[in-house]
Amino acid sequence: MIFKTAFHALTTAFKGLSLTVKHLFGARKARQELDITKDNYFDKQDGIATVQYPRVKMPIPEVARYQLEVEIDDCIVCDLCAKACPVDCIAIEAIKSPEAIGKTSDGSVKRLYPAQFDIDMAKCMYCGLCTVVCPTECITMTNQYDRSSTKLTDLIYGFSDMTDDQVAQRKSEWTKFQAEKEAAKSK
Ligand code: SF4
Ligand code: SF4
Numbered sequence: 001m002i003f004k005t006a007f008h009a010l011t012t013a014f015k016g017l018s019l020t021v022k023h024l025f026g027a028r029k030a031r032q033e034l035d036i037t038k039d040n041y042f043d044k045q046d047g048i049a050t051v052q053y054p055r056v057k058m059p060i061p062e063v064a065r066y067q068l069e070v071e072i073d074d075c076i077v078c079d080l081c082a083k084a085c086p087v088d089c090i091a092i093e094a095i096k097s098p099e100a101i102g103k104t105s106d107g108s109v110k111r112l113y114p115a116q117f118d119i120d121m122a123k124c125m126y127c128g129l130c131t132v133v134c135p136t137e138c139i140t141m142t143n144q145y146d147r148s149s150t151k152l153t154d155l156i157y158g159f160s161d162m163t164d165d166q167v168a169q170r171k172s173e174w175t176k177f178q179a180e181k182e183a184a185k186s187k
Contacts, residue, residue, distance in 0.1 A: 035059045060143055065126040067144035068119050070159040074104040074138035077112035081130035081139050089123035090130060091116060095170045098177040104136045114160045115167045121147070122155040 029047025033056055034040065051058055060066075082090040093116035102110045131139050149155060162170075 030056075033058055036061050054146065057146075060145065064143060064145070065128050065141045067121065067142050067147055068124065068130070068157070069140050069142045069144075070117060070119070071138040071140075072114060072117060072159045072161055074106070074108075074136045075114055075117065075159075076104060076108050076110050076136055077114045077117075078135060080133045080135065084129045084133045086127060086129065087123050087125055089120040091118045091120075095167065096174050097170065098173065104138070106136055108136050113162060113167075113170045115162055115170070117159040118156050119159070120156045122152050 026047050029045075031045050031047065031049055031051050033051060036059070077092060077094040079092050079094065082088075082092045092114065094112040095115050097111055097113060100109050100111055101113065104110060126141070128141055131137075131141055147155075
């Protein structure tokens with residue numbers, strides 16, 4: 001009985017060690033950087049199953065949805081993206097202007113200032129709906145996927161380019177404009 005148990009222990013240890021040695025030598029090769037659009041992407045490969053990230057990166061599909069970017073100069077602050085977002089991760093505060101303040105690169109007239117334009121990428125589910133509804137196509141999904149952080153607040157990206165002083169000034173301009181309008185009406 002004792003010989004049978006010893007024999008079983010030896011064969012089991014041998015099998016385990018063979019597997020370890022096989023993987024040890026296999027690790028000399030690494031997965032190739034394959035394009036997911038190619039037919040051989042799911043073919044079995046020799047060696048370790050992952051690439052040596054971040055030194056090596058797998059090519060990503062052209063239509064991949066990753067980090068959002070906003071070209072704020074082209075934003076008309078219409079809030080459509082925020083309304084379309086299913087998880088409410090876009091926070092926009094607009095300040096009205098008494099007159100047109102410029103044009104976007106596609107010729108749309110800008111009448112609102114972006115006092116706040118924050119996107120919380122920790123909540124974003126990368127559905128892309130915000131990019132679909134944007135009338136000026138200024139909110140886009142980029143190919144940036146490696147902005148991980150251990151601090152959740154690092155994932156809130158602010159795109160407004162206004163300072164606190166500018167926000168205060170634009171708000172007071174609008175308040176003054178409204179007051180003057182009301183005063184003119186009551187005359
Ligand atoms: S991609 Fe989807 S979840 Fe993310 S901000 Fe846009 S609408 Fe919201
Ligand atoms: S939908 Fe486009 S233009 Fe409108 S607020 Fe969002 S990013 Fe700006």
